[in-house]
Amino acid sequence: xxxxxxxxxxxxxxxxxxxxxxxxxxxLMAIYGDVTGHEVLSHFDLVVANSGGSITAGALYSxxxxxxxxxxxxxxxxxxALFVEKMWPIPDITxxxxxxxxxxxxxxxxxxxxxxxxxxxxSKGGIAVGDMAVTDLPGLLHSPRKTHLxxxxxxxxxxxxxxxxxxxxxxxxSGQTTRTTLAEAVHASSNAPINYFDAPARVNGRLYWDxxxxxxxxxxxxxxxxxxxxxxxxxxxGVLSIGTGSVVLPQAPAEVPDKRIYEEYQSPGPxxxxxxxxxxxxxxxxxxxxxxxHVTLGGMQAAYCPLVRLxxxxxxxxxxxxxxxxxxxxxxxxxFKLLRDLDMDAVEQDQVDAIxxxxxxxxxxxxxxxxxxxxxxRENLTCQIGHxxxxxxxxxxxxxxx
Numbered sequence: 522x523x524x525x526x527x528x529x530x531x532x533x534x535x536x537x538x539x540x541x542x543x544x545x546x547x548x549l550m551a552i553y554g555d556v557t558g559h560e561v562l563s564h565f566d567l568v569v570a571n572s573g574g575s576i577t578a579g580a581l582y583s584x585x586x587x588x589x590x591x592x593x594x595x596x597x598x599x600x601x602a603l604f605v606e607k608m609w610p611i612p613d614i615t616x617x618x619x620x621x622x623x624x625x626x627x628x629x630x631x632x633x634x635x636x637x638x639x640x641x642x643x644s645k646g647g648i649a650v651g652d653m654a655v656t657d658l659p660g661l662l663h664s665p666r667k668t669h670l671x672x673x674x675x676x677x678x679x680x681x682x683x684x685x686x687x688x689x690x691x692x693x694x695s696g697q698t699t700r701t702t703l704a705e706a707v708h709a710s711s712n713a714p715i716n717y718f719d720a721p722a723r724v725n726g727r728l729y730w731d732x733x734x735x736x737x738x739x740x741x742x743x744x745x746x747x748x749x750x751x752x753x754x755x756x757x758x759g760v761l762s763i764g765t766g767s768v769v770l771p772q773a774p775a776e777v778p779d780k781r782i783y784e785e786y787q788s789p790g791p792x793x794x795x796x797x798x799x800x801x802x803x804x805x806x807x808x809x810x811x812x813x814x815h816v817t818l819g820g821m822q823a824a825y826c827p828l829v830r831l832x833x834x835x836x837x838x839x840x841x842x843x844x845x846x847x848x849x850x851x852x853x854x855x856x857f858k859l860l861r862d863l864d865m866d867a868v869e870q871d872q873v874d875a876i877x878x879x880x881x882x883x884x885x886x887x888x889x890x891x892x893x894x895x896x897x898x899r900e901n902l903t904c905q906i907g908h909x910x911x912x913x914x915x916x917x918x919x920x921x922x923x
Contacts, residue, residue, distance in 0.1 A: 529922050530753045531761070533565045534741040536832070537572025537711070537733050538765025539865030540604075540873060543594030545577045545763045547880040548831045550587045552761075552915055558584045563664035564923065565761075569744030571673040571732040573765055573865070575710040576603075578670060579637050579703055582658050583650045593636060595877065600868050602632030603711075607719055622719035623866065626712055630722065633704040651704035655687050658703065671747055673732030673740050674709035677721040682735035683709070684743065693750035699725040717866060739764065739810040741828070745817055755818045755827075759921050762811060764832025766879065767893055768861055771837070771846060771902060782837040782846055782857075811895045815906065820895075829918040830907050832893035833883035835860045839903060850889060853882065883911050 535545055549561055558581035562568065570578040580590035593599045605628035637651025650661070659667040672685040685706035686694055701724060709729035712722040721728035737743055741762045748758055770782060811830050818827040835857065837846040849857050856875045867873055883890035892914055895907035908914035 529757050529759050530566045530748050531564060531759045531923065532741075532744040532748060533561075533568045534739070534744050534760060534762040535568065535570040535574025535577050536740070536762075536764045537574055537713075537731065537738045537865075539573045539711075539713075540594055540600055540867040541765035541865055541876060542573030542577050543591060543873070543876060544765050544833060544880055545574060546580070546587055546591045546594065547877075547884065548763050548911075548915075550591070551884045551911070552918060553587070555586055555588045557586055558582060558590070559662055559664070561587070562662060562668040563666055565668050566666055567669050567671065567744055567748060569671045569673070569740045569747065570710070571737050571740045572711045572713065574740070574763075575672045575707040576633075576636075578672065579633075579651070579707050582661065582670065582703065583637055584661070595873055597868070597870055597873075599632075599636060600873070602635060603629050604866050604868050605629065605632070622715070622717060624718050626708075626718040626720045626722055629711070629718065630704060630708040633707050637704055637707075651707075652702050654700045655685050655703055655706050656689055656700075658687050671740075671743060672706040672710045673735065673737040673743060674706070674712075674722075674729040675732055675734040677728035677730055682732065682737060682743075683729060685709070691747060691751065693747045701725060713865070716864075741810050741814045742817070745814050749817075756823075758818055758827060760814060760818070760828040761918055762814070762828060762830045762832075764830070764893060765865075766833050766835065766860070766876070768835040769893075769902065770835075770861070782849065808893065808895070808897075811893075812906070815895050820906070825921075826895070826907060826917065828895060829914050829921070830893055830895050831911060831914050831918075833879055833911070834891045834893050835879070836891055836902065838888065838891060839901065843901065843903070853889060886912070 553561055561581055568578050568581065580593060605625045606623060607625055634651050638649035655670060658670055662668060669688040674683045674685065676683045685701050705724045709722045709724050710732050712718050712729060713731040713733065721730055732740065741760060745758065745760065749755065811828065815828045820827050837849060840847050856878055859875050860879060863872055867876060879890060888910060892908050892911045894904035894909060896905045897903060898905055908917065
C-alpha cells in the first residue's frame with residue numbers, strides 16, 4: 522500500500538481519440554459529479570494528455586463545469602469548428618475513396634482559440650485561457666495542488682516526441698525556450714495525419730503531428746516518468762487513466778452465428794496497409810502502456826492496483842459459464858455495429874449520440890459494456906489485472922489515498 526506518511530502523487534492520464542474524448546468527461550462526472558474543472562484538478566498533481574484528451578484537459582483548466590465541457594463535445598457547432606472539412610472539386614471525395622485528409626489543420630487552431638477563448642466557456646474574468654501560456658496555467662488554480670500539465674505531440678522535422686510542459690523546472694525536461702499557448706499545444710497534439718488533417722500543425726515556427734505517432738496516444742507512461750524523475754517513489758504514485766473507447770473483438774470460430782461481434786481481418790496490400798497504419802496511431806494495441814505503467818509502479822507485487830484504467834470496450838460479454846459470447850441485447854445491436862466501425866472523427870449527431878449511449882451502458886449498473894483491463898487473457902479476453910466493469914474501477918479509485 523502507499524506510504525501513508527507521505528501524500529501520494531496523483532496523475533490523471535487522458536488518451537487521444539477525437540470526439541470520443543467526451544467519454545473522459547462522462548467518466549469524470551461519474552467519479553466527482555458535475556463539478557468545475559478546477560475542482561477535478563484539485564485531486565491531481567499532474568495531468569498528462571494527448572490529442573482529444575488534451576481538449577478535455579483544456580476544458581478542466583478553463584474551469585467550466587463538467588456538464589458544460591460535455592456540451593462542447595455534444596454540440597455539432599463545436600465539433601465542426603475543430604473538424605473543418607476540406608473543400609474538394611468533387612464533394613466528399615475522400616469519404617468516397619476512404620483515403621486522404623478530410624480536414625483543414627489551419628482552421629482547427631481557430632476553433633480551439635474560440636473554444637478556450639471569448640466565444641467558448643474558457644473565458645474567466647476576462648481571461649481567454651486558450652491564449653495563456655501553458656507555463657502559466659497552474660497559477661490559475663486555488664488549491665494546495667498546483668496541478669501541472671504535460672501535452673504530447675510529435676515534432677514533424679525531428680521525428681521525435683515533444684512535451685509541452687507547464688513545469689519548466691521538471692527534472693524530466695530537456696529545456697523549453699518558447700512560449701506556447703494552451704490552444705497551440707492542443708492544436709499540435711490533436712493533429713492526426715494521413716486520413717484526418719491535411720498538414721502538420723504550425724506552432725512557434727515548428728511543425729507537429731499528433732502525439733500518437735510517438736507512441737503516446739495513451740500517454741500514461743509519459744506522466745509516470747515525469748513524476749518518477751521528480752524523486753517521488755513509485756509506491757506513492759496513483760494513476761487514473763481514462764481512454765476514449767476501444768474495439769476489441771474475439772476471433773471468429775469455425776461456425777460464426779453473429780459476424781457483428783467477431784474480428785474482421787483486412788487483406789494486406791499498399792492501400793490497406795496505409796489505412797491500418799493511419800488507424801493504429803489512435804489505438805493502444807496491445808494495451809502496452811497501461812500494463813507497463815502498472816509494472817513500473819510496483820503493481821505486480823502490490824495488493825492493490827496503483828493504476829486504475831477506465832475505458833469502455835466495444836466488445837461482446839462472456840456468458841456466465843465462460844463457454845462463449847452472449848448475444849448482443851436487442852437495444853444495443855445497432856449501436857454496436859455503428860461504434861465498431863466508427864472512426865475517431867465522430868462529427869455527425871447520430872454518431873455522438875451513440876457514444877453517449879455507450880457511456881450510459883458502460884457506467885450504469887447493467888453489465889453490458891465491459892471496461893478495459895490492464896491485462897487480459899488473449900484467448901477469451903477475460904480480465905486478469907484491472908477492472909472488468911467501470912463501477913468497480915471507480916469504487917477503487919475513490920478509496921485510493923489522496
